[in-house]
Amino acid sequence: MTLWFVPYLVAAWLFGWGLYGIVSSRNLVHLVLCLALLQTATYVLLMGIGWRAGGVAPVLVGTHPGQSVVDPIVQALMLTDIVVEATVMALLLAMAVQLYERLGTVDPACMRVLRG
């Protein structure tokens, strides 16, 4: 089976929808979730890159020599990436809550304190 390109398509799809959601969003919480969606594109991309045909999970206990395993480094990278992005998401959601308390709205179009 040559479906190696599927993860890349899915990554591009997620990125596109995330971006569209951010640009058109009328609600900050929705916007932050779209940003999270956009970030998941990198996870899929990294997973796709680490995939090996016939590979098993990279736990080497009990496997015989020569057994193909998927790349564990990209999984470590992905985990780090998730941690970093979770921080940013939490921060953004906290800001959205604060903004709602101050302005009574979460619509970015109604926040015009900065312009020009």
Place this chain on the structure above:
Amino acid sequence: MSFSAILPPIPVALPLLTAALLGFGGKHTPRRLADAIAIAVATLVTCATIYLAIEAAHHPIVYWFGGWKLRSGVPLGIAFVVDEAGAILASTGGLLTTLALLFSLHYFDSVGALFHALMLIFLAGVCGFCLTGDLFNLFVWFELMSAAAFGLCAYKAEEPAPLQGAINFAVTNTIGAFFIVVGLALLYGRTGALNLAELGRAIGPTPDLLVVIAFFSLTLAFLVKGAIVPFHFWLADAHAVAPTPVCVLFSGIMVELGIFGIVRVHSAIFAGVLPVPGGLRDVFLVAGGITAVLGAVMAFAQRHLKRLLAYSTASHMGIALSAWALASPKGLAGGIAYLVGHGLTKAALFLSAGLVLHTLRDVDEIKLRGRGRSHPLVGAILALAALGLAGAPWGTLLGDSLLDDLAMKQHLHGFVIISWFAGIVTAAAALRAAGRIFLGFGAREPEAPDVGGIEGEAPETAPSPRRVPVPMLLAPIAALICGTLWNLWPPLRQSIANAAGQLADHAGYLARVLRGAQAESIAPHLAPPSWVHAVIPPLAALALAFLTLARSRLPFAMRRRAAGKLNIFWRPLRRLHSGHVGDQVAWLTFGAALFAVAFALLYR
């Protein structure tokens, strides 16, 4: 084992550990103790990075974390590769953090040590970004710096404006950082390496589609951070709302690191496979030129002092990007001189804007007209620092002089014109503000359109009717003194030359990291700055500022015609800067597509 062999991790480990302790202590840490600890740590980091810069003068210092050295020429662990340029920028970051902390001694009386913790985390991110020799590590430091910056930007969370500015800043920059991961994932998929030098070796000499896309993605991420048009929208919003000491770090080092990121990634990985001379050079020269002009024009149109300075930062980053595109060791030297010189003088400017906010309780140029007469010293510092933007000896003199010289040799007269224009117009905008606030020049303008954007800037300090506190005055003066040294002291010029030589020496970097070679890179010879640049642009800026303020004395018909013409030009520009996060991301997408088309045409 020499001292420099164990020093490289200190500039990141020390602030991170201290920040963790300060965060743990939280509100129970006495304020003055937190101040003392934070300033001491920032000073130590500055000293350590300066020591590293001295040690790295001949060849980069390579430090493998956990002793995971090369095994048969293949890097297994994560390395810090301390080259001269990285160490110089890290020490600039340390110095500016020290000054910002010194300045904020009288800030935010209500909060505990969390502000200090965030500042130190930011500093650790800056140092890690400058010193690392590993691409994923670079991304992590970049994100650490960004996350701390988002928090610092929204620090005055009791008002809506900082929250909106921080959200714009965080969303656009997170999308930017997304592209670093894409780039590094593609490169890793191709080569199986993350070490910068190993990537540079494994990527091979012939460019193909994947290499071009990876370079495009990495560049795009740094262009967003470097506030190049059309990715610059977040910059003014973040600067206008962040506390003034934080603006010092944003404009003084963070944005600069966006430009440096491109240089670092290109010189370590792509210099062999995608050399800059050729079409790539024109793409970056045009992008830099547009940024320089648009930033200067927008700066001139502002009345909110911090927003004015933010647009001027965008303008100067355009020049710095072009400096790299000049593609020679001398251009790199000019770029480094320009980045640090601009950082120091812009720090002094933001610190004096902070002084204005402290003494006059506002930063709106029109509202404050003539109200600064009782604070001549603050006005003098603001005006002096503003002259630095045009190339006075405490500002961008050395960078301007080297770059213009080189551009003339390459017959790029357009670059010279744009760099003079950007310097003169941005300096004139700040000088105009200084003249209006501290001398009461210019007509009363009740009918002036509200262009600043923020309704009222809340003061950040408790009112002190007496004198300005000494540490707050010392900080901008120290920045100006350091700027003068940077531009005029010959030993520093030699280290700029060494830094540029190392950055231009792709093969030397690879040999140093992968084989431990001891060869020294060839440093370009740098002429001392020419006095033409130190005198003419500052005088021109003074003249332009004076003309703008004396506008009301011009004959009425001429004035109205000029105003009408300019409004046709300015109003749509202002409307573009809508402060809407969706618009900003749409522009980001548009810019990305534009750059993608340019890259695709170049590497068909």
